[in-house]
Amino acid sequence: MNALTQLLGTEHPLIQAPMAGVQGAALAVPVSNAGALGSLPCAMLSPEALERELTTLASGTQRPYNVNFFCHVPPEPDEAREAAWRAWLTAYYHEAGLDIDSVPPGAGRVPFNRAAADVLERFRPKVVSFHFGLPDLDLLDRVKSWGSVVLSSATTVEEARWLEAFGADAIIAQGVEAGGHRGMFLSDDLTTQSGTFALLPQIVAAVSVPVIAAGGIADATGVAAAMALGASGVQVGTAYLCCTEATTSAIHRAALQSEAAHHTALTHLFTGRPARGIVNRVMRELGSMNPVAPAFPLATAAMAPLRAHWEAKGSGDFSPLWSGQNASGCREVSAAELTRDLVQGFKNPAAR
Numbered sequence: 001m002n003a004l005t006q007l008l009g010t011e012h013p014l015i016q017a018p019m020a021g022v023q024g025a026a027l028a029v030p031v032s033n034a035g036a037l038g039s040l041p042c043a044m045l046s047p048e049a050l051e052r053e054l055t056t057l058a059s060g061t062q063r064p065y066n067v068n069f070f071c072h073v074p075p076e077p078d079e080a081r082e083a084a085w086r087a088w089l090t091a092y093y094h095e096a097g098l099d100i101d102s103v104p105p106g107a108g109r110v111p112f113n114r115a116a117a118d119v120l121e122r123f124r125p126k127v128v129s130f131h132f133g134l135p136d137l138d139l140l141d142r143v144k145s146w147g148s149v150v151l152s153s154a155t156t157v158e159e160a161r162w163l164e165a166f167g168a169d170a171i172i173a174q175g176v177e178a179g180g181h182r183g184m185f186l187s188d189d190l191t192t193q194s195g196t197f198a199l200l201p202q203i204v205a206a207v208s209v210p211v212i213a214a215g216g217i218a219d220a221t222g223v224a225a226a227m228a229l230g231a232s233g234v235q236v237g238t239a240y241l242c243c244t245e246a247t248t249s250a251i252h253r254a255a256l257q258s259e260a261a262h263h264t265a266l267t268h269l270f271t272g273r274p275a276r277g278i279v280n281r282v283m284r285e286l287g288s289m290n291p292v293a294p295a296f297p298l299a300t301a302a303m304a305p306l307r308a309h310w311e312a313k314g315s316g317d318f319s320p321l322w323s324g325q326n327a328s329g330c331r332e333v334s335a336a337e338l339t340r341d342l343v344q345g346f347k348n349p350a351a352r
């Protein structure tokens with residue numbers, strides 16, 4: 001037991017990272033049942049889908065689980081930027097025989113809102129985590145009013161202090177090795193983003209709530225190392241991507257287990273926010289941080305038909321192949337088996 005397991009109500013201070021688009025309750029249930037914290041990513045779920053997934057989760061485990069939301073501020077649509085973005089993509093639409101004018105602009109991911117809170121209230125999950133800061137105070141107060149523990153990601157010491165001041169019960173220190181979206185919310189300056197082992201001890205020193213290490217942790221040795229640097233627990237994402245219960249596509253699984261996974265970069269081409277993924281054709285040709293891409297999450301709409309077209313042909317050239325820098329833990333095993341392997345890292349004498 002440590003401060004984090006007390007807070008989360010779990011046997012082990014291990015969190016399976018919520019990963020929107022590649023997993024649902026089917027992955028979270030066995031993780032929670034193995035004594036860690038399974039997570040349900042909700043950034044792309046309608047209220048109906050959220051209700052369905054929560055029902056599966058609640059009926060699959062009696063143990064604590066985590067429900068995760070994005071809490072970005074939706075941008076004002078910018079017609080000029082959208083047009084410039086489409087101009088960059090036009091040649092790809094021609095190549096694929098698709099009509100770019102028939103693609104409606106659209107959001108793609110909605111932030112935590114009242115409708116989601118209404119569904120969530122019926123389930124009162126033990127833990128709710130957020131990415132991109134915290135929701136407005138009235139929504140945060142609602143989540144806390146039914147007793148949920150609140151977590152959020154910090155990518156800098158400044159963000160960690162901010163999260164503690166505004167009510168996070170524990171903080172996920174997300175190093176730049178991490179797969180998927182950077183949780184950054186106070187700055188969009190990528191020079192502020194540092195590796196897990198640079199960030200973690202600085203955040204541990206700066207806040208008094210438990211700190212959870214995330215980014216690049218793929219096995220029990222990595223878990224032990226993070227604990228030795230002062231983490232109260234760890235959050236692991238990429239290593240779960242090839243688990244049998246994940247919904248990761250065959251194309252994405254193959255890339256994760258190939259040489260391609262040694263080449264990752266931060267890109268905002270797929271959504272409008274920087275996220276780490278395996279380098280593919282569109283990232284190479286447009287530049288992974290091309291300033292023309294619309295603000296999050298508006299870049300998603302015009303990229304989606306290209307992704308669907310090429311995936312149907314077996315290619316991930318236009319897909320977000322999210323991956324951290326350490327994909328060495330990706331194996332086709334059950335989530336329970338991976339969880340059991342990872343928690344061996346807490347047996348290290350350096351672990352607290």
Ligand SMILES: Cc1cc2nc3c(=O)[nH]c(=O)nc-3n(C[C@H](O)[C@H](O)[C@H](O)COP(=O)(O)O)c2cc1C
Pocket residue numbers: 017018019020022041042043068130131174177178179180181214215216217235236237238239322323324325326
């Ligand atoms: C495919 C994928 C999707 C992700 N989606 C989310 C998400 O929906 N919400 C979230 O808070 N974090 C998300 N993350 C980030 C993780 O919470 C975590 O920071 C990261 O996986 C840790 O680094 P690792 O991938 O090296 O283990 C995602 C990560 C990956 C790999």
